[in-house]
Amino acid sequence: MYGLKLAGDDGEEAFGIEAADFVRDNFYVDDGLQSLETVNEAKLLIKNSTSLCAKAGLKLHKFVSNRREVLESVPECDRASSVKTIDLNNDPLPIERVLGMLWDVNDDVFRYHLQLKNQPRTRRGFLSIVSSIFDPMGFLSPVILEGKKILQELCKSKIDWDDPIPENVQPIQCMD
Structure with a gap:
């Protein structure tokens, strides 16, 4: 540099x-x-x-x-x-990799391909999923923010790292 x-x-x-x-x-x-x-x-x-x-x-x-x-x-x-x-x-x-993201050159848009590993339905597993999303430009911030709000709620509820997430806090069906 x-x-x-x-x-x-x-x-x-x-x-x-x-x-x-x-x-x-x-x-x-x-x-x-x-x-x-x-x-x-x-x-x-x-x-x-x-x-x-x-x-x-x-x-x-x-x-x-x-x-x-x-x-x-x-x-x-x-x-x-x-x-x-x-x-x-x-x-x-083509589609090019730029700054760790996918740039669809033909359509001139950024695309995301998320491969979320199957994680246990625990606070630790959920944190792993939210933290694995790479978004240096902040385009996915609204989605990531929702995940962080759920994590915040789990912390406030004093859910332990490896305890199952209560049903009322599991609006995410895409974790499977």
Whole structure:
């Protein structure tokens, strides 16, 4: 991350503030994410940020976009493997993993695939289920909040960790 921030600082004058800000502020581990208004803005950002990073000895690659025109502007060798082999004119765009979530590139939506392990109907089991939902953007917060409210009720009722959850507190039938 230090290298990216330094590259952004060093390349801002030559490649523009948009590319520098993208490189400095929009990388999360090794995923660079940016949403732009137009195809031309996206193409320019890719060109400038790739050049900025190249000057610093870093290679940006594995590009994905929900706009086919943007993908066509990226050399095939720099595209994500899932879009290297598809026909950009006919094939649907893939589902990509981004920040641990699923991004349906074709529909430009995030999707969730929850595989809840069968847990005992106890406070400990319920906590395990609620805690296993990975949602870094907070899109599932309303659902997770309901689970946390149930956990709070179990705590207030002084239900022990391994005691069965009372029937009146079990509105969740999807635990099976």
